[in-house]
Amino acid sequence: MRIKKRATTVAxxxxxxVALAGCASGSTTQNGGDAAACVPSDGKVDLTFTxxxxxxxxxxxxWNEDNPDVQVKVQTGPNGNGGTYQNFFNQxxxxxxxxxxxIEYDALxxxxxxxxxxxxxxxxxxxxxxxxxxxxxxxxxxxxxxxAVYAVPQDAGPxxxxxxxxxxxxxxxxxxxxxxxxxxxxxxxxxTGGYIxxxxxxxxxxxxxxxxxxxxxxxxxxxxxxTIDLTSPESIKVADYWQDLIDRDxxxxxxxxxxxxxxxxxTGSNWTWNSAAWGANSIASGAPDTAGNWSVALSPQWAxxxxxxxxxxxxxxxxxxxxxxxxxxxxxxxxxxxxxxxxTMLNESAxxxxxxxxxxxxxxxxxxxxxxxxxxxxxxxxEASAQVSPDFIWGPTMTQVYNDTSDGFKGAVTGNGTLxxxxxxxxxxTIDALQAQSIPVNK
Amino acid sequence: MSAPTVPIADxxxxxxxxxxxAAKPSGAKSRVQHKGAILAFVLPFGALFxxxxxxxxxxxxxxxxxxxxxxxxxxxxxxxxxxxxxxxxVFQNGPFWQSIGRVLAFGLVQVPxxxxxxxxxxxxxxxxxxxxxKFFRLAFFxxxxxxxxxxxxxxxxxxxxxxxxxxxxxxNINFLSADLVLWAIANVVTWVFVGYNMLIIYSALxxxxxxxxxxxxxxxxxxxxxxxSVKIPLIMPAIVLTxxxxxxxxxxxxAEPQVxxxxxxxxxxxxxxxxxxxxxxxxxxFNLAAAFSVVLALATFILSFTFLKFTQRKxxx
Numbered sequence: 226m227r228i229k230k231r232a233t234t235v236a237x238x239x240x241x242x243v244a245l246a247g248c249a250s251g252s253t254t255q256n257g258g259d260a261a262a263c264v265p266s267d268g269k270v271d272l273t274f275t276x277x278x279x280x281x282x283x284x285x286x287x288w289n290e291d292n293p294d295v296q297v298k299v300q301t302g303p304n305g306n307g308g309t310y311q312n313f314f315n316q317x318x319x320x321x322x323x324x325x326x327x328i329e330y331d332a333l334x335x336x337x338x339x340x341x342x343x344x345x346x347x348x349x350x351x352x353x354x355x356x357x358x359x360x361x362x363x364x365x366x367x368x369x370x371x372x373a374v375y376a377v378p379q380d381a382g383p384x385x386x387x388x389x390x391x392x393x394x395x396x397x398x399x400x401x402x403x404x405x406x407x408x409x410x411x412x413x414x415x416x417t418g419g420y421i422x423x424x425x426x427x428x429x430x431x432x433x434x435x436x437x438x439x440x441x442x443x444x445x446x447x448x449x450x451x452t453i454d455l456t457s458p459e460s461i462k463v464a465d466y467w468q469d470l471i472d473r474d475x476x477x478x479x480x481x482x483x484x485x486x487x488x489x490x491x492t493g494s495n496w497t498w499n500s501a502a503w504g505a506n507s508i509a510s511g512a513p514d515t516a517g518n519w520s521v522a523l524s525p526q527w528a529x530x531x532x533x534x535x536x537x538x539x540x541x542x543x544x545x546x547x548x549x550x551x552x553x554x555x556x557x558x559x560x561x562x563x564x565x566x567x568x569t570m571l572n573e574s575a576x577x578x579x580x581x582x583x584x585x586x587x588x589x590x591x592x593x594x595x596x597x598x599x600x601x602x603x604x605x606x607x608e609a610s611a612q613v614s615p616d617f618i619w620g621p622t623m624t625q626v627y628n629d630t631s632d633g634f635k636g637a638v639t640g641n642g643t644l645x646x647x648x649x650x651x652x653x654x655t656i657d658a659l660q661a662q663s664i665p666v667n668k
Numbered sequence: 669m670s671a672p673t674v675p676i677a678d679x680x681x682x683x684x685x686x687x688x689x690a691a692k693p694s695g696a697k698s699r700v701q702h703k704g705a706i707l708a709f710v711l712p713f714g715a716l717f718x719x720x721x722x723x724x725x726x727x728x729x730x731x732x733x734x735x736x737x738x739x740x741x742x743x744x745x746x747x748x749x750x751x752x753x754x755x756x757x758v759f760q761n762g763p764f765w766q767s768i769g770r771v772l773a774f775g776l777v778q779v780p781x782x783x784x785x786x787x788x789x790x791x792x793x794x795x796x797x798x799x800x801x802k803f804f805r806l807a808f809f810x811x812x813x814x815x816x817x818x819x820x821x822x823x824x825x826x827x828x829x830x831x832x833x834x835x836x837x838x839x840n841i842n843f844l845s846a847d848l849v850l851w852a853i854a855n856v857v858t859w860v861f862v863g864y865n866m867l868i869i870y871s872a873l874x875x876x877x878x879x880x881x882x883x884x885x886x887x888x889x890x891x892x893x894x895x896x897s898v899k900i901p902l903i904m905p906a907i908v909l910t911x912x913x914x915x916x917x918x919x920x921x922x923a924e925p926q927v928x929x930x931x932x933x934x935x936x937x938x939x940x941x942x943x944x945x946x947x948x949x950x951x952x953x954f955n956l957a958a959a960f961s962v963v964l965a966l967a968t969f970i971l972s973f974t975f976l977k978f979t980q981r982k983x984x985x
Binding site (some may be wrong): 310311314315318334337338339340368426427446447448449450451478480482483484485488489621622624625628629631632635636638639641658661662663664665 | 735736737738740741742744745757825828829830831845846930931932933934935936937938947949950951952953954956
């Protein structure tokens with residue numbers, strides 16, 4: 226009996242050790258960087274694809290009908306920072322990530338640092354596709370390196386200003402073209418009882434878009450070290466500008482993406498939203514009662530006569546490490562993001578603004594949009610897209626940067642510190658976070 | 669209530685007296701023979717316990733002892749043994765300890781209120797004076813059947829300044845502000861768990877033999893006196909049990925604050941210890957997140973154990 230008992234204990238311990246060993250080896254055996262072996266697989270291939278684009282199922286259906294040998298199965302989830310990235314990281318750690326995943330540009334460095342991306346450079350047609358895409362989006366997926374393509378650009382988020390044309394006209398307020406005029410208009414709007422806009426304390430990528438427009442950047446990577454610059458003069462300028470509007474109660478501070486926030490737009494108490502092309506969809510679904518009253522203009526500028534635009538969001542389609550069919554996955558990603566039929570459907574279902582140059586010529590992007598009073602809003606975004614600086618670089622721990630900055634911004638809108646303080650403290654915590662993972666960083 | 673007292677009092681006594689003698693004749697040998705059966709019965713539990721409890725704990729401890737090394741900005745990461753490096757980071761992490769302080773303050777206020785209400789409701793259900801017991805028992809328990817996340821979303825709407833059906837109140841008192849949001853969450857947790865704790869206490873009350881009440885009443889005790897001097901002392905073990913569950917639950921708060929993060933500007937990504945663990949693992953820094961978890965588990969263990977020791981010593985006196 227005692228022997229039996231011991232045997233059981235040993236068996237359990239062995240099982241435990243094997244389980245541990247299995248987990249441990251998974252994280253160290255993969256090779257990074259090398260782009261070898263991107264060849265077609267034999268026979269029928271099943272791919273899995275995780276994304277959060279509304280209506281993606283219909284688009285994939287077309288591919289599946291045309292490609293009986295490469296069937297793609299779609300899984301949808303919450304948006305990236307809302308949980309899907311965390312799932313990806315966990316799946317990568319466990320070795321069962323999907324073949325393809327939607328990843329926003331700002332998160333690509335994070336996935337690369339965690340060794341989650343397959344370099345597609347040797348896959349058929351990928352390197353040649355460079356010329357098909359808007360320049361800065363390609364820079365986001367190759368990290369400025371030769372012979373490297375870590376994802377296929379999908380859409381871009383050039384920023385412009387959505388505004389309630391009817392309210393501005395009815396109250397005789399000029400549409401602001403500079404941030405200075407925006408602040409003056411904010412006073413006039415506040416006098417009518419509304420708010421010119423909402424400062425979205427937890428949309429740090431929107432704030433990053435403002436910094437991007439102001440000519441700042443948050444990260445630099447010289448190959449040996451990261452440099453973190455959340456407190457560059459441009460960042461502080463933007464932070465101080467919004468802090469002033471918050472202090473004077475000229476902007477509301479509803480937590481973004483809540484019903485409270487939608488309600489403020491739907492009832493007309495918020496008048497503008499500085500957002501990306503895909504935001505057209507968010508307004509239409511969040512503020513349905515205001516249909517026909519919105520227009521889009523280029524973003525206010527820091528100096529009269531400037532023409533700079535920021536970018537907020539935009540995604541790519543990446544092939545995860547561990548996918549057994551990188552060739553087919555790459556072909557699907559190319560089709561999804563360059564073919565007219567896919568891009569048209571993505572624009573119709575999700576207002577995605579294509580990263581592919583050919584996509585910008587789609588007839589769907591030339592037409593007037595009913596919700597925006599028939600304005601051809603994508604003409605504005607096309608103009609903004611050309612004004613987006615290619616030099617903005619994302620860091621390797623953006624989830625943490627967003628969390629820490631948003632913790633500080635949340636404090637600032639509740640009267641606890643300032644936006645600039647929040648950037649200063651996030652600067653330090655980001656350095657700490659990189660060091661904790663042995664990512665070389667300049668202090 | 670009116671059952672004759674004598675035979676009932678006798679029955680358990682005789683049974684208890686018989687039990688040891690019944691076991692005697694079989695002796696040591698038969699117990700060895702049963703071991704195979706015992707093992708067969710225990711094995712399913714043991715295997716699952718090991719697989720879903722011991723192994724994950726072991727894996728978390730193992731992960732917490734590793735650090736990452738890499739060369740270059742996008743270098744290949746390798747995990748190497750790092751001793752207690754992650755634990756040093758845990759003890760240097762200000763927000764984590766602030767979050768522990770926050771949930772302790774939460775627990776000191778919320779747990780006594782919740783258990784006080786649970787005890788009160790249980791005593792009312794048990795008292796002969798209340799009518800409609802079945803209805804109230806169910807009514808109090810229903811919130812526990814609502815999933816925690818749903819409860820948090822529902823209360824989030826009730827609190828929200830412009831959308832609440834009670835906007836006359838919420839426009840003037842912002843329950844989602846930095847000063848109040850912790851107590852707004854406490855209210856949600858109390859709402860969900862009062863019924864659950866009430867049921868545990870109530871079932872302990874049902875186990876009290878009726879003749880004790882009979883005796884108390886013969887001695888001239890009223891219902892209040894019976895509740896205070898007979899019922900509460902006898903159900904103390906159940907109350908201690910619910911208290912320990914509540915202490916553990918408090919330290920592990922996650923769903924409610926996670927939901928409130930989107931409603932309120934005052935709930936940060938490190939509001940409670942488990943949120944800190946969650947945020948850290950989403951960086952992703954699994955090693956540090958594992959170290960946080962181990963420290964949190966130890967803290968929970970120490971706190972529960974101290975509480976148990978403290979209450980037992982008190983009972984001993």
